Amino acid sequence: MKLLPQTALIHARRRAPQLLNSIQPPIYRASTIIFNNTDALFNRHWTDEYDYSYGTHGTPTTYNLVDQIAQLEGGLYGLLAPSGLSAINLVNSCLLAKGDEVWVADNIYGPNMEHLQYLQKQYAIQVKVYDPTNADSFRPSAKTKLLWLEAAGSVSLEFPDLVNLVKKAKHAGVITALDNTWGAGLAFNAFDFSEQHLSVDITVHALTKYPSGGGDILMGSVVTRDKTLYHKLWQMHALQGVSVSGDDVAQVQRSLASIRLRYLQQSNSALTLLDWLKTQPQFTQVLHPADPQSNGYQHWQEVCESGLSAGLVSVIFKAEYDLKAIRKFCDQLQLFKLGFSWGGPVSLVMLYQLKHMRQLPNAHLQQGILVRFCIGLEQTEDLQADIQQALAIL
CATH class of the missing domain: 3.40.640.10 (Type I PLP-dependent aspartate aminotransferase-like (Major domain))
Incomplete structure (x- = not known):
């Protein structure tokens, strides 16, 4: 039947074939899905x-x-x-x-x-x-x-x-x-x-x-x-x-398609930073599953036979550094942005007071405020320099 103009816009008489091979599959945006019969x-x-x-x-x-x-x-x-x-x-x-x-x-x-x-x-x-x-x-x-x-x-x-x-x-x-x-x-x-x-x-x-x-x-x-x-x-x-x-x-x-490449880079960057962070006198403890001194290291070894670990590493500051000092440290960072989540291109930092977050004794953790670094895709040398300049103000 012949359609009036407004109806014809909604029920077009021709539709391009929907079969097409491309690298990225087509995007379907649908609430209603039409049944053929x-x-x-x-x-x-x-x-x-x-x-x-x-x-x-x-x-x-x-x-x-x-x-x-x-x-x-x-x-x-x-x-x-x-x-x-x-x-x-x-x-x-x-x-x-x-x-x-x-x-x-x-x-x-x-x-x-x-x-x-x-x-x-x-x-x-x-x-x-x-x-x-x-x-x-x-x-x-x-x-x-x-x-x-x-x-x-x-x-x-x-x-x-x-x-x-x-x-x-x-x-x-x-x-x-x-x-x-x-x-x-x-x-x-x-x-x-x-x-x-x-x-x-x-x-x-x-x-x-x-x-x-x-x-x-x-x-x-x-x-x-x-x-x-x-x-x-x-x-x-x-x-x-x-x-x-x-x-x-x-x-x-x-x-x-790039998740493994990004995961590997961030994991390797975290391991490089881990070794350096352990030499810094401001920290009483550095936490990372792949570190032999971390609680659960043997379990990580047992399960993660690939040797992979995510791009996260946490540090606990010595008790002499109070919350005010740690906040000053975080504010001084330039490349590490203060924010939740991780896995993106930009490195992130967040501070925590574990005494308000845990119910068990956690004797394996030192006393002090914890800071978690979430490694992005920046070059490791730049991230290390950023942490170093922020530590210098303490």
């Missing part, structure tokens, strides 16, 4: 490998990235979320119910602990804290449903006893969820590590960091090898209406 509408099911039914459930753009992240981490099935924290919350909301018990490392990512404490207050979920480098401190009960792992731990960077923690959880029938942001699927395979081919059940990854690599995208992922567990997570994902922008997904996908 009623058979296509009613014969589909949400458990189909690629269910195109509504934008929040997936498009070729989001599925492409999910497949790549799952492959990177050694998993089979995955979901995307608007941030790393959103991905964490998805796991907590899906797997924990009233009266359940969840165990978290003392060095857990702070916002995850805050979310769990909220669930504890609202829904009587019990939150237990363990020492990540001592598997004996994890004591699951009949109520324990979830064990959170973090390798390496936030801020103080202890590498956990993954082997024995996962063994213990599996023996007790407890689901294991690993925050895999530090390893990024490169330092070790979370779904096949150690000679016993141990595997965590779930990985959560802040794609905001290394996969994005630009410091400009917020996104997270949840990956598993267990199809039943994936379907359970998918249902919660759908119920919460979790979704991400197709344009943001394309940006992350574009960066994935």
Whole structure:
């Protein structure tokens, strides 16, 4: 039938062929997805490998990235979320119910602990804290449903006893969820590590960091090898209406090709700075999983056989330097910018008072204020000079 001009603009009579081979796949921006006919509408099911039914459930753009992240981490099935924290919350909301018990490392990512404490207050979920480098401190009960792992731990960077923690959880029938942001699927395979081919059940990854690599995208992922567990997570994902922008997904996908190169450079820069930082008299302790003096070094060696580690290194200032002095040091830095996150091109710095963040004694940590350096893509010599000039004012 002949269409009037306004209608013709919406229902164009011609459409260029949609099949085209290019380096970057096309970007699909979709809320509504058009079904060819009623058979296509009613014969589909949400458990189909690629269910195109509504934008929040997936498009070729989001599925492409999910497949790549799952492959990177050694998993089979995955979901995307608007941030790393959103991905964490998805796991907590899906797997924990009233009266359940969840165990978290003392060095857990702070916002995850805050979310769990909220669930504890609202829904009587019990939150237990363990020492990540001592598997004996994890004591699951009949109520324990979830064990959170973090390798390496936030801020103080202890590498956990993954082997024995996962063994213990599996023996007790407890689901294991690993925050895999530090390893990024490169330092070790979370779904096949150690000679016993141990595997965590779930990985959560802040794609905001290394996969994005630009410091400009917020996104997270949840990956598993267990199809039943994936379907359970998918249902919660759908119920919460979790979704991400197709344009943001394309940006992350574009960066994935260089993730290993960037990870290697930042890891090597951190190791170079580590050796130099250990010679500086202002620090009472330097923290890095690959340093033989760091707590959890033997666990890092056991799991990260590649010798890789992320571009993060923390220092604890001697107790004679108070908060005012450390703030002055941070403000004096020129190349290191004061900000949260990491994995981007610009080096970052952040200061922490661990006494306000930890629940266990942490006898392996010296007293003093901690500063974490997140290494970017600048040349190491320039970063060292920047720290040196800032130390000179103390």
